[in-house]
Amino acid sequence: xxxxxxxxxxxxxxxxxxxxxxxxxxxxxxxxxxxxxxxxxxxxxxxxxxxxxxxxxxxxxxxxxxxxxxxxxxxxxxxxxxxxxxxxxxxxxxxxxxxxxxxxxxxxxxxxxxxxxxxxxxxxxxxxxxxxxxxxxxxxxxxxxxxxxxxxxxxxxxxxxxxxxxxxxxxxxxxxxxxxxxxxxxxxxxxxxxxxxxxxxxxxxxxxxxxxxxxxxxxxxxxxxxxxxxxxxxxxxxxxxxxxxxxxxxxxxxxxxxxxxxxxxxxxxxxxxxxxxxxxx
Ligand SMILES: [Zn+2]
Numbered sequence: 001x002x003x004x005x006x007x008x009x010x011x012x013x014x015x016x017x018x019x020x021x022x023x024x025x026x027x028x029x030x031x032x033x034x035x036x037x038x039x040x041x042x043x044x045x046x047x048x049x050x051x052x053x054x055x056x057x058x059x060x061x062x063x064x065x066x067x068x069x070x071x072x073x074x075x076x077x078x079x080x081x082x083x084x085x086x087x088x089x090x091x092x093x094x095x096x097x098x099x100x101x102x103x104x105x106x107x108x109x110x111x112x113x114x115x116x117x118x119x120x121x122x123x124x125x126x127x128x129x130x131x132x133x134x135x136x137x138x139x140x141x142x143x144x145x146x147x148x149x150x151x152x153x154x155x156x157x158x159x160x161x162x163x164x165x166x167x168x169x170x171x172x173x174x175x176x177x178x179x180x181x182x183x184x185x186x187x188x189x190x191x192x193x194x195x196x197x198x199x200x201x202x203x204x205x206x207x208x209x210x211x212x213x214x215x216x217x218x219x220x221x222x223x224x225x226x227x228x229x230x231x232x233x234x235x236x237x238x239x240x241x242x243x244x245x246x247x248x249x250x251x252x253x254x255x256x257x258x259x260x261x262x263x264x265x266x267x268x269x270x271x272x273x274x275x276x277x278x279x280x281x
Contacts, residue, residue, distance in 0.1 A: 025038075029103065033108040036071055036074070041067060045092075050088070111168055121256070153277055158192070193247045199239075201215075209253055212229035214232065228251055
C-alpha cells in the first residue's frame, strides 16, 4: 500500500463527505410523465435544511422526523430523458453541501379517448368560463401548509369502474380537447364520496364548468379535488379522516355522464392520484 492510498483510505473512513449521497432517497428513480417523485434527505443534523431544483423549478422541502421531504410533480408535457437533480444542504454555521443526482423521466402511456357531450353541456366549454373558475380553485392549490396530514397510501374516494385514467388525450365531439388531468370513476349519481386520507376541506364551489367542487388539503402542497358532485356533506375548514363522507357524486358541470372526477395537485401541478393509492408517498 503506498502513501497516497493510505491517505485516501483514511479520508474515506473519517470524512462524512462520502456519506452525503446515501442520505438521499428518491422514489421512484425512474418517474413517468404525470407522476410524483418523492425526495427524502435523511439523517439531518440540527439546523440543517434542504433546498433543491429540478427541471427549472424550485423544490420545497418540509421537516419530518430527522429528515426533510420534497415532492415533485412531473408535467405531462415534460420530454422523456435524463435530468439533473440539484440538492443543497445548508448547515447552521453557513456551510453547504451539494448533492447532484440524475433522474430519468419516462414516457407515460396515454390513450386517445373520444366522447360526446350534449349541446347544453358542450356550451359550458368556454375558455373564459373555465379560466375564471379555475383561477378561483387555484387559490387553494398554491397553499403549502407545512403539516403532513396524510398517512400511508391513499384510498380511492369511491369504489367503481375506472372510466378515464389520468393524462388521456381527449377528443370531445370530434375535436381535440387537451389532456385529462384527473382520474374518473364511473359511479351512479348519489354515490357517497369519502376522504382518501386525512386532510382539511379548503374549498367548496358550485361551478358551471367543473360542477360542484370540493378541494381537500393534505398538507405540504398536496391537495385532492372532486368534480361534478351532486351534494356537499362537509364545510370549509372541516378536518376529515380517511373514510369520512365528503359528498355525493353526480353529473354537474362539463360531464358526459354520472361519474366522479378525482384530481390531485402537487405544488399546484395536476398529477395522477392513482399512483398515491399504490405507493406510500
Ligand atoms: Zn375527469
